[in-house]
Amino acid sequence: MVTKTLVNHCLSTSYDQIPQEVILHGKRSLLNWMGVAAGASTHPSIDILLELTNELKTAEQVSIFGREEKVDLLMATLINGTSSHIFDYDDTHLDTIHHPSGPIAPVVFALGEHLGFSGKEILHAFILGCEAELRIANAVYPSHYQLGWHITSSTGVFGAAIAAGILLKLDEEQMLWALGIAGTQSSGLREVFGTMTKPFHPGKAAQNGLLAALLAKKGFTSSEKILEAKRGFASVLAPEHDLEKVNVNWGTDWELLKNSFKPYACGIVLHPSIDACIYLHKNVSLEDLKSIELKVNPYVLELTGKETPQTGLEGKFSVYFTAAIAFLDGEASEKQYTDEKVKDQKIIEMQKKISITVDEAIKEEEVEVKAVLKDGSEITHKVEHAKGSIQNPMVEEELLTKFNSLVEDILGKSSTEQMAKILLHLDEYPSIDELIQSNKKSEVLSK
Amino acid sequence: MVTKTLVNHCLSTSYDQIPQEVILHGKRSLLNWMGVAAGASTHPSIDILLELTNELKTAEQVSIFGREEKVDLLMATLINGTSSHIFDYDDTHLDTIHHPSGPIAPVVFALGEHLGFSGKEILHAFILGCEAELRIANAVYPSHYQLGWHITSSTGVFGAAIAAGILLKLDEEQMLWALGIAGTQSSGLREVFGTMTKPFHPGKAAQNGLLAALLAKKGFTSSEKILEAKRGFASVLAPEHDLEKVNVNWGTDWELLKNSFKPYACGIVLHPSIDACIYLHKNVSLEDLKSIELKVNPYVLELTGKETPQTGLEGKFSVYFTAAIAFLDGEASEKQYTDEKVKDQKIIEMQKKISITVDEAIKEEEVEVKAVLKDGSEITHKVEHAKGSIQNPMVEEELLTKFNSLVEDILGKSSTEQMAKILLHLDEYPSIDELIQSNKKSEVLSK
Numbered sequence: 001m002v003t004k005t006l007v008n009h010c011l012s013t014s015y016d017q018i019p020q021e022v023i024l025h026g027k028r029s030l031l032n033w034m035g036v037a038a039g040a041s042t043h044p045s046i047d048i049l050l051e052l053t054n055e056l057k058t059a060e061q062v063s064i065f066g067r068e069e070k071v072d073l074l075m076a077t078l079i080n081g082t083s084s085h086i087f088d089y090d091d092t093h094l095d096t097i098h099h100p101s102g103p104i105a106p107v108v109f110a111l112g113e114h115l116g117f118s119g120k121e122i123l124h125a126f127i128l129g130c131e132a133e134l135r136i137a138n139a140v141y142p143s144h145y146q147l148g149w150h151i152t153s154s155t156g157v158f159g160a161a162i163a164a165g166i167l168l169k170l171d172e173e174q175m176l177w178a179l180g181i182a183g184t185q186s187s188g189l190r191e192v193f194g195t196m197t198k199p200f201h202p203g204k205a206a207q208n209g210l211l212a213a214l215l216a217k218k219g220f221t222s223s224e225k226i227l228e229a230k231r232g233f234a235s236v237l238a239p240e241h242d243l244e245k246v247n248v249n250w251g252t253d254w255e256l257l258k259n260s261f262k263p264y265a266c267g268i269v270l271h272p273s274i275d276a277c278i279y280l281h282k283n284v285s286l287e288d289l290k291s292i293e294l295k296v297n298p299y300v301l302e303l304t305g306k307e308t309p310q311t312g313l314e315g316k317f318s319v320y321f322t323a324a325i326a327f328l329d330g331e332a333s334e335k336q337y338t339d340e341k342v343k344d345q346k347i348i349e350m351q352k353k354i355s356i357t358v359d360e361a362i363k364e365e366e367v368e369v370k371a372v373l374k375d376g377s378e379i380t381h382k383v384e385h386a387k388g389s390i391q392n393p394m395v396e397e398e399l400l401t402k403f404n405s406l407v408e409d410i411l412g413k414s415s416t417e418q419m420a421k422i423l424l425h426l427d428e429y430p431s432i433d434e435l436i437q438s439n440k441k442s443e444v445l446s447k
Numbered sequence: 448m449v450t451k452t453l454v455n456h457c458l459s460t461s462y463d464q465i466p467q468e469v470i471l472h473g474k475r476s477l478l479n480w481m482g483v484a485a486g487a488s489t490h491p492s493i494d495i496l497l498e499l500t501n502e503l504k505t506a507e508q509v510s511i512f513g514r515e516e517k518v519d520l521l522m523a524t525l526i527n528g529t530s531s532h533i534f535d536y537d538d539t540h541l542d543t544i545h546h547p548s549g550p551i552a553p554v555v556f557a558l559g560e561h562l563g564f565s566g567k568e569i570l571h572a573f574i575l576g577c578e579a580e581l582r583i584a585n586a587v588y589p590s591h592y593q594l595g596w597h598i599t600s601s602t603g604v605f606g607a608a609i610a611a612g613i614l615l616k617l618d619e620e621q622m623l624w625a626l627g628i629a630g631t632q633s634s635g636l637r638e639v640f641g642t643m644t645k646p647f648h649p650g651k652a653a654q655n656g657l658l659a660a661l662l663a664k665k666g667f668t669s670s671e672k673i674l675e676a677k678r679g680f681a682s683v684l685a686p687e688h689d690l691e692k693v694n695v696n697w698g699t700d701w702e703l704l705k706n707s708f709k710p711y712a713c714g715i716v717l718h719p720s721i722d723a724c725i726y727l728h729k730n731v732s733l734e735d736l737k738s739i740e741l742k743v744n745p746y747v748l749e750l751t752g753k754e755t756p757q758t759g760l761e762g763k764f765s766v767y768f769t770a771a772i773a774f775l776d777g778e779a780s781e782k783q784y785t786d787e788k789v790k791d792q793k794i795i796e797m798q799k800k801i802s803i804t805v806d807e808a809i810k811e812e813e814v815e816v817k818a819v820l821k822d823g824s825e826i827t828h829k830v831e832h833a834k835g836s837i838q839n840p841m842v843e844e845e846l847l848t849k850f851n852s853l854v855e856d857i858l859g860k861s862s863t864e865q866m867a868k869i870l871l872h873l874d875e876y877p878s879i880d881e882l883i884q885s886n887k888k889s890e891v892l893s894k
Contacts, residue, residue: 184636186634
């Protein structure tokens with residue numbers, strides 16, 4: 001009955017029953033998603049996918065965010081979903097290491113553009129889709145993830161099907177079939193991490209979930225108990241699982257509220273150190289600085305101990321480079337992690353002033369920093385919860401700064417501002433026509 | 448090195464190195480595949496898939512067998528692959544319960560039509576694709592299947608990628624990436640058996656495998672050790688596995704030679720009983736017959752004990768109905784398993800004359816039959832290996848009879864004959880243009 005109960009929960013939860021704080025968090029999740037999706041849209045892997053749609057002569061149905069091309073419904077979800085995960089800069093449900101928007105936002109925007117849904121309808125489907133996938137993720141985490149499944153795609157396909165099913169107004173039986181068709185496509189192996197195929201996962205989950213709902217709507221039959229059956233999703237893909245978690249406290253607990261946003265374009269393990277160095281950036285000038293000492297959790301050196309990164313991507317795995325740019329630039333966005341920056345002599349000199357000490361007593365979300373100045377004085381600072389954590393979330397202004405930093409170079413200043421404004425007031429728009437209009441270069445951009 | 452060795456085997460095995468008996472078996476496999484694919488092409492699930500391609504405004508690139516519609520490369524593989532598994536009448540690698548042609552034939556025909564490959568090139572890619580998927584299946588069977596994976600799709604996606612990769616002339620690195628992209632899409636749960644989503648599996652495996660090869664060709668990066676990596680295919684999807692089996696005796700052992708063809712449109716468990724009743728059909732007239740007693744393996748009643756089937760599909764799970772039509776019609780093709788036939792009074796009367804005795808001493812591939820005649824005399828017969836088994840394979844004439852029975856109602860007599868002739872001489876054709884030409888109704892067909 002797990003699958004059936006979930007379906008009934010999703011079909012019986014109206015927009016008006018969703019708390020305002022959840023709707024607000026939904027809008028912010030979509031803003032964050034759009035930033036990372038449009039921001040990465042000039043990546044070579046997106047060029048490859050678009051080249052393929054060109055060969056397939058795909059119909060020009062819906063938009064690719066950050067690009068001028070339009071492709072058909074299914075391909076658009078694949079491409080927009082892939083784009084949003086390229087920078088590893090998307091949202092995170094920390095309890096399950098799940099990036100909830102990735103498989104769902106592409107579906108609600110594609111259907112919204114193609115069939116003309118309102119902002120509220122899109123938010124409704126998006127929020128319930130996220131809720132479904134995160135609850136399924138809760139039920140199979142950690143054994144499912146530890147075994148090797150990329151939980152974002154393997155459970156995201158269910159959320160994508162639910163979100164599409166709500167917009168397509170599936171009845172109960174059709175929604176059960178949609179989950180059956182979705183679940184039998186559940187996939188995504190962590191072995192491909194570090195290649196273009198990792199971001200392909202949320203895109204494929206979006207595409208497979210949408211396909212499932214489109215087919216179910218037309219009467220394509222499937223299992224009606226895909227989650228709990230003996231040879232269904234949980235038994236086959238999770239050595240240990242607790243399916244109670246799928247439906248528990250529906251309507252009172254909202255998993256989407258646990259969705260966090262990354263302020264920095266690198267692994268969360270580095271975020272406390274970046275916070276500390278941005279604090280110093282605001283309080284010490286380079287001329288006065290002699291050295292920076294960071295006391296960190298052991299994971300920091302284990303995961304990001306690279307001393308001389310050679311590429312922008314490698315820079316994300318170097319606490320030295322990352323601390324240096326955070327101090328020099330006061331930020332750590334995609335603009336900092338470039339192949340040019342890792343070879344910048346000024347940054348390399350700065351790295352030499354940074355020393356790292358490991359201390360088991362420092363928690364993962366903490367860091368202690370000491371700046372020694374040339375005049376012999378010291379400045380110390382302790383970060384207890386890194387920016388972007390549940391305890392210290394990014395505020396709307398910071399989310400907008402992140403969005404602008406990602407999108408302005410792609411769409412220009414006025415389109416970027418327009419797009420952000422619409423997303424933060426999505427519930428007030430009777431359609432997403434204006435959002436789609438804002439997905440255009442607003443001025444000639446200099447590289 | 449398992450993945451790399453497999454890729455090198457596939458890339459270094461030329462058409463001329465494939466033994467003639469394997470090529471012959473490849474052609475017969477394609478004939479059998481085409482029969483079941485074209486034969487099921489008017490099924491409602493195919494209508495649904497085509498309706499979807501219509502909404503997506505898919506380009507008219509390649510053919511759907513048995514239909515007039517053309518759709519794009521990727522959708523064609525999904526639809527043709529689905530069609531071929533609808534009747535559960537396709538080929539079977541008995542060691543792994545794998546239907547090898549399903550995920551691969553759609554890919555080689557789609558690329559063959561789109562890019563203009565010769566019959567030999569198509570056979571080359573098809574045979575190596577089958578070889579790769581069956582060897583991977585050997586490596587993970589039985590734990591993978593027992594856990595709940597539909598091995599035809601979960602391993603078929605690799606074969607589809609290999610077959611596509613050979614036609615697209617991928618280099619070693621690209622082929623490794625293709626397997627990485629294919630493997631991370633590996634999916635298909637047995638829970639959906641009994642619904643339209645079961646035949647969807649080989650179609651999706653074909654589509655996903657082709658997508659993988661198309662992307663890899665354009666430089667889409669992925670894992671280069673998807674089969675053997677810690678979080679790769681075998682570790683994650685098979686509790687027990689022996690990857691040695693992937694590459695052992697490459698070039699001397701050919702798994703495709705173990706591919707068998709079903710003479711009857713129902714589960715293999717019923718085939719010995721059908722053989723026995725067809726024997727009686729040839730030797731006893733209905734007027735003379737009093738009763739038929741079948742002594743069978745216990746599995747027969749366990750799996751097919753339904754006494755009063757109400758639909759054609761249920762008829763496949765009734766040894767009584769099946770034995771009755773085998774005796775009356777002398778065959779057990781799709782034409783026997785109709786909703787009309789299960790309600791036919793003559794057949795229902797015949798079922799009453801049939802009794803079943805279970806005997807543990809009778810092997811699965813055996814049956815003993817005794818016909819008692821009205822004059823008191825008896826005819827007994829023992830089936831030791833059912834028709835279609837490795838020990839008693841279908842001969843070419845029988846394959847042609849099966850093909851005609853499936854396709855004639857769809858394409859008419861002369862197109863059916865033309866299509867069969869081309870497939871059995873595929874290695875002599877410089878392109879598949881004539882095969883595609885034969886995929887047209889050759890006369891007005893009466894229903």
